[in-house]
Amino acid sequence: MANLFDWVNERAPNLAPTFRKHMTEYYAPKNFNLWYYFGSLAILVLVNQIVTGIFLTMNYKTSALEAFNSVEYIMRDVEWGWLIRYMHSTGASLFFVVVFLHMFRGIMYGSFKRPRELVWILGMLIFLVLMAEAFMGYVLPWGNMSFWGAKVIISLFGTIPYIGPGLVEWIMGDFLPADATLNRFFALHVIALPLVLLLLVVLHLAALHEVGSNNPDGVDVKHGPKGNRWDASKPIDAIPFHPYYTVKDLVGVGFFLLIAAFIIFFAPTFGGWFLEHDNFTPANNLVTPTHIKPSWYFTPFYAILRMIPSFFGTAIWGVIGMFGSILMLALLPWLDRGEVRSVRFRGMGYRIALAVLVISFLSLGAVGAGVTAELIPEWFPGADATTLENAFGRVMTVAYFGFFIFIWVYTHFGLEKTKPVPERVTTHD
Amino acid sequence: MIKRYLSAMALALGLFVVTVPAFAQEGGEGLPSAGTNVNDRASLQRGAKLFFNYCVGCHSLKYVRYSRVASDLGLSEDEVMSNLNFTGAKFGEPVISHMPADSAKTWFGKEPPDLSLEARAKGVDFIFNYLNSFYLDPSRPVGWNNTVFPNASMPNPLWELQGLQVAVHSEATPGHDSVVEKLELSQPGRMTPEEFKGATRDLATFLEYTAEPAVLQRQSVGVWVVLFLALLTFLLYLVKHEYWKDVHENH
Numbered sequence: 016m017a018n019l020f021d022w023v024n025e026r027a028p029n030l031a032p033t034f035r036k037h038m039t040e041y042y043a044p045k046n047f048n049l050w051y052y053f054g055s056l057a058i059l060v061l062v063n064q065i066v067t068g069i070f071l072t073m074n075y076k077t078s079a080l081e082a083f084n085s086v087e088y089i090m091r092d093v094e095w096g097w098l099i100r101y102m103h104s105t106g107a108s109l110f111f112v113v114v115f116l117h118m119f120r121g122i123m124y125g126s127f128k129r130p131r132e133l134v135w136i137l138g139m140l141i142f143l144v145l146m147a148e149a150f151m152g153y154v155l156p157w158g159n160m161s162f163w164g165a166k167v168i169i170s171l172f173g174t175i176p177y178i179g180p181g182l183v184e185w186i187m188g189d190f191l192p193a194d195a196t197l198n199r200f201f202a203l204h205v206i207a208l209p210l211v212l213l214l215l216v217v218l219h220l221a222a223l224h225e226v227g228s229n230n231p232d233g234v235d236v237k238h239g240p241k242g243n244r245w246d247a248s249k250p251i252d253a254i255p256f257h258p259y260y261t262v263k264d265l266v267g268v269g270f271f272l273l274i275a276a277f278i279i280f281f282a283p284t285f286g287g288w289f290l291e292h293d294n295f296t297p298a299n300n301l302v303t304p305t306h307i308k309p310s311w312y313f314t315p316f317y318a319i320l321r322m323i324p325s326f327f328g329t330a331i332w333g334v335i336g337m338f339g340s341i342l343m344l345a346l347l348p349w350l351d352r353g354e355v356r357s358v359r360f361r362g363m364g365y366r367i368a369l370a371v372l373v374i375s376f377l378s379l380g381a382v383g384a385g386v387t388a389e390l391i392p393e394w395f396p397g398a399d400a401t402t403l404e405n406a407f408g409r410v411m412t413v414a415y416f417g418f419f420i421f422i423w424v425y426t427h428f429g430l431e432k433t434k435p436v437p438e439r440v441t442t443h444d
Numbered sequence: 445m446i447k448r449y450l451s452a453m454a455l456a457l458g459l460f461v462v463t464v465p466a467f468a469q470e471g472g473e474g475l476p477s478a479g480t481n482v483n484d485r486a487s488l489q490r491g492a493k494l495f496f497n498y499c500v501g502c503h504s505l506k507y508v509r510y511s512r513v514a515s516d517l518g519l520s521e522d523e524v525m526s527n528l529n530f531t532g533a534k535f536g537e538p539v540i541s542h543m544p545a546d547s548a549k550t551w552f553g554k555e556p557p558d559l560s561l562e563a564r565a566k567g568v569d570f571i572f573n574y575l576n577s578f579y580l581d582p583s584r585p586v587g588w589n590n591t592v593f594p595n596a597s598m599p600n601p602l603w604e605l606q607g608l609q610v611a612v613h614s615e616a617t618p619g620h621d622s623v624v625e626k627l628e629l630s631q632p633g634r635m636t637p638e639e640f641k642g643a644t645r646d647l648a649t650f651l652e653y654t655a656e657p658a659v660l661q662r663q664s665v666g667v668w669v670v671l672f673l674a675l676l677t678f679l680l681y682l683v684k685h686e687y688w689k690d691v692h693e694n695h
Contacts, residue, residue, distance in 0.1 A: 045691055087507045087560070090658060097658035244690070254691055262684040269677030276673055280666025284564070295564035295655070 037224050042246075042253035043260055044230035046440040050124070051228075052267035053117035059268055060110045061216065065209060067103040075155070077201045079194040082157035083297040101283040102275075107149055108289045109275055111312035114142060122347065123369065125356025126229040132348040134226065137219040139345040144212050146313070151204040153310055157197060158294030163307045165192040165200075171320070174331040191300055227253075232440045233356025239439050252440045306385050314383030315376050316340055319415070322382065322408035336412070343419045350419050352426035355433040362431035368421050375414035382408040475592070478572030480649040482659050488517050491650025494643060496528040498601045502548065502556040505539035508654050513539075516657055552597045553585065563655035568648045575602065575644040579609040579627050591624050606640045607633030 024031060074093050076085035089096035118138070121127050127135035154165045169186050173179040188195030227237055236250040243251050254260070284290040288311050293304040309317050316337050323333040343350070355361050358369060381387050387407060391400045425431050481487065492513060495505075510533060514524040521535055529535075531542055541556070548555050563571060574592045578600035581589035588599040591611075600606065608631040616622035635643060653659065 084507075090656070091507055091512070097656075097662065101662075258687050259691055262680070262687045265680045266677065266684050269673060269680045273670065273673040273677055276666065276669045280662050280669060283662070292565055292567065295561040 037220065039255065039257045040246075041224055041256040042249045043228045043256050044234070044236045044250075044252055044440055045254045045259075046230050046232060046252070046442060047228075047260070047263075048231050050116070050120035050231070052264065052271075053113045053120065055264040056113045056267060056271050057110070057117055058216070059271070060106050060113055061212070063102060063106045064110065067099050067106065068205065068209075070099045071103055072205060077155075077198050079157060079197050079298070082155060082197060086156045098279070101279045104290055105275060105278050105283060105285075107152060108285070108310070108312065109271075109278075110145065111149070113271075114145065115312075118142070118344070119373070121229075122372070123358050124229055124231055125233050125351075125353075125358075125361075127348045128351065128353075128356050129348070130226045131223070131229060134219060134222045135348055136345060137215055137222055139341070141212065141215045141219060142344075143341065144208055144215060148204060148208040148212060149310065149312065151200040151208070154192070154197065154200050155204060156294060157298045158291075159296040159298055159302065159304055160291045160294040160307070162192055162298035162300065163304055164309055165196065167307055168309070169196075171334050171337075174329060174334050176329065176331070192298075229356060230440055231357060232359060232437065234437060234440050236440065306388075308383065308385050311380065311384055314381075315379040315415075316383070318379040318383035318408055319412050322379075322405065322412045340415060343416065347419070347422075350423045352423070353431055353433070355431075355436055357436075360434040360436050362425070362433055364425050364431060365422070368418050368425070371414050372418040375411045375418070378411040379408065379415060382411065475567075475569040475573045478568045478645055478648045480568050480572070480645060480652055482649055482652045483663070484649065485518055487646045487649045488653055489519070490643070491646035491648070491653075492517060492528060494602075494647045495650050496530060499559070499647075500531065500539060500541055502541055502543050502601075503559045504541040505560045505654050506558050507560040508539050508657070509536055510534075510539065511536045512657060516653070516660055551586075554597055556598070559651060559654070561655050563648070563652040565655075568652045571651055572644055572648040575647065576606075576641065577627065578603070578606075579611045579624070580630075581611070591627065602640070602644070603633065605633050605635045605643060606637075607631050 071089065074085060074089050074096065076082055086100070089100050091097075093099075121135065121138070150164075150168060154161045169183055169192065172186060173183040175182060184190060186196075187193065188199060230236065234252070236252045240251045241248055243249055243253060245255055278285060278289070284292075291310075296302075308314065319340050320333040320337040323336040326332065353361065353365070358366060382404065387404050388400065391398070391403050391407075395403060510524050510529050511521075513519070513528070514521055514535075519528075525535060531540060533540065543556065545555050570592065574590060574596075577591040577593075578588055579591070580587060583589075584595065586597070586599040588596075589611075590596040590598075607629050609627040610630045611624040612626050612628055613622045614625045629637065633640070
């Protein structure tokens with residue numbers, strides 16, 4: 016074994032140091048809290064999606080005629096096929112749960128700020144690719160919601176002036192979502208996008224390890240005092256990732272798997288939120304589902320699309336708003352000029368704005384999922400439900416974008432009254 | 445510390461266990477609950493018997509094999525082939541109705557849908573209430589209508605069991621059309637209303653099973669997986685606790 020190691024080391028002398036830098040001797044602040052589990056959990060889910068995905072492709076048939084049947088074949092006739100499929104479908108939803116919490120952590124503790132802008136941008140690219148990946152995966156079972164969801168989302172490109180209608184046909188390869196669409200989505204979902212995703216994840220981690228992890232206090236441990244019990248030259252408030260965070264993350268993994276198992280084994284459709292009722296009917300271009308809505312993780316963005324009205328004879332404003340809402344997140348490092356990272360030491364205005372961001376995001380999710388369309392007539396009988404819903408959705412859209420505008424004004428003009436940031440991390444328990 | 449961990453875990457799991465059943469039922473919206481229990485084998489067997497006597501004439505279960513029904517419902521090959529299989533299919537073949545598609549279109553205006561996934565697409569509550577809500581309506585082509593699914597093309601296949609229901613209409617007032625207020629039994633069938641509710645519940649249970657045969661397996665396996673993971677998580681916590689003693693000593 017030692018000989019083998021020497022043999023490799025002679026031929027690739029940089030391999031071992033690289034491994035140490037990124038894995039065993041990566042020093043991380045010692046005060047990570049609950050919010051710091053979601054990065055490693057995202058990797059866990061990614062691996063789950065890839066492994067279960069490989070097994071699904073062994074029995075899935077890429078054809079508009081056979082796709083739906085082949086999914087039922089997996090669910091019924093393939094040994095443990097139902098488990099593989101539920102792990103994949105539940106994993107898709109939990110991926111977004113984990114990623115949303117991971118992103119919120121970054122906003123809350125200012126992890127996107129200098130010097131971690133590159134980490135944040137790479138993360139936003141991962142988020143974009145993940146959304147494309149999820150959308151295309153959703154189309155593959157070729158249920159009726161797959162079909163109509165694909166039709167609605169692809170039609171968004173039709174709002175682009177001049178090239179729109181041609182672009183829609185080019186994307187679908189037909190005049191409707193059809194066999195050609197399904198085949199190219201399969202290729203993208205199974206090969207192209209996962210490759211991009213993996214590359215971006217590697218870059219995201221490499222960029223992170225270059226600058227080091229942030230922490231709940233937003234304290235720069237690298238610039239603090241040196242010397243801990245493992246290494247005299249490393250920050251005093253940092254600990255080696257292995258074994259301390261490996262064992263800690265494993266506890267998070269166990270807990271996460273427990274929750275995932277509850278869903279997979281006892282509520283795999285999650286009441287129609289993870290697997291929709293309408294998607295248990297095969298794709299049919301003659302029968303429109305009563306409510307066409309995207310998967311829950313797209314609903315906040317979908318609500319922004321719906322709530323922005325058409326004017327000047329085009330519906331493109333909603334599409335711009337939808338993509339703009341994601342772009343805003345990517346621009347955060349330049350919108351937020353505040354020097355203080357963590358919400359723990361930031362001004363009251365920032366705390367309130369952060370709460371508004373969460374409320375508006377969840378409310379938009381409810382609008383996009385049709386929850387408000389159901390509740391408003393119940394709560395306000397006799398009122399004009401559409402007007403009320405639009406008013407609510409538009410207020411929340413303004414609140415969402417308002418967060419980003421407020422943050423810029425608040426920090427650019429020095430209105431924020433921050434608390435002093437301590438020299439060292441305020442220790443955990 | 446361990447106590448705190450255990451109580452936090454118990455609390456989180458408790459909350460989760462309370463919320464999951466709310467999402468677990470795949471019911472229709474606003475309909476009375478069917479009250480099915482898919483783990484009730486006797487109910488599944490009665491439901492299967494009803495399905496193969498009253499439904500398979502028109503409706504297929506193209507994703508369901510006779511052999512699978514036998515093993516999941518605890519029936520022998522003989523029992524299934526002589527009591528349930530009236531289509532002449534082989535034991536390992538799926539349940540396909542013999543109704544010619546063309547004639548079906550002439551008779552009912554549309555082809556009777558495959559019911560394999562009906563309980564997942566519409567919900568068991570829908571199936572249960574639909575089967576209980578047929579009434580005579582001479583204005584419809586086949587003479588039947590339904591309050592849960594108005595203007596359905598299907599006549600009541602279980603009328604012999606349920607008897608004949610008629611609709612009691614409300615008075616039509618200006619601006620409001622007359623609506624069906626309630627259904628009344630005008631001629632009793634072979635079953636009492638209570639027995640019929642039980643029978644349709646069994647049928648809904650059987651269709652809940654056909655929509656996802658894995659439901660029986662996943663719940664029984666799931667209990668063990670969850671118990672294993674709870675133990676594993678606890679052990680992992682102990683490992684973490686042990687290692688982190690270094691970190692706590694350090695500062």
